[in-house]
Amino acid sequence: MSSYNNIILEHFSESSRLLLLFGLKQVEAIGKIAETIVRIYQHGGKVIFCGNGGSAAEAEHLCAEFVGRFKLQRNSLPAIALTSNSAITTAIANDLDYSEVFARQIQGLAQPGDLLIALSTSGHSPNILRAVETAKAKKVLTAGWTGLGGNELEQMVDLALVVPSFDTPRIQEAHLVAGHIICSLVELTLYGETNV
Secondary structure (H helix, E strand, O other): OOOOHHHHHHHHHHHHHHHHHHHHHHHHHHHHHHHHHHHHHHOOOOEEEEEOOHHHHHHHHHHHHHHOOOOOOOOOOOEEEOOOOHHHHHHHHHHOOHHHOOHHHHHHHOOOOOEEEEEOOOOOOHHHHHHHHHHHHOOOEEEEEEEOOOHHHHHHOOEEEEEOOOOHHHHHHHHHHHHHHHHHHHHHHHHOOOOO
């Protein structure tokens, strides 16, 4: 038996306990976000994602599930990850300030009727908070995905999804599970043989 086995199993156990707790606490919020995205798409809007580090990767991942597909063969759904154009991101960071890398893009790309999903495990990232502030000024709906202690982001947004943990890797795992559930609900509602 590998000396790593106990550590590996402990990680699985910890993650599964948190996911169940997260689901029980946030089932209504997850459903509300899915319903909101369905409504956004039904009215011709788009979903815009942003995040830093691992949350940036998750933003791009979830964006790909909408633009590409999740499980069903279907039309593409409009989604943008504000992290995916390195020329834009680095130009804004260099010419303005890193706190503006998402806000500046929202100024140019977002329209009323869109939804911004801002991912921040801490809930205090200046560029995420500026993105939400800018989106709200443009009458764009906002959702903030964070963890415990992310009160600043949680209080700013229209829809909050809070993982009951301070542990960054566990928060990111939970965000991805919630994201996949939301993608599934949206896809089934818009393109399933029977509506949810």
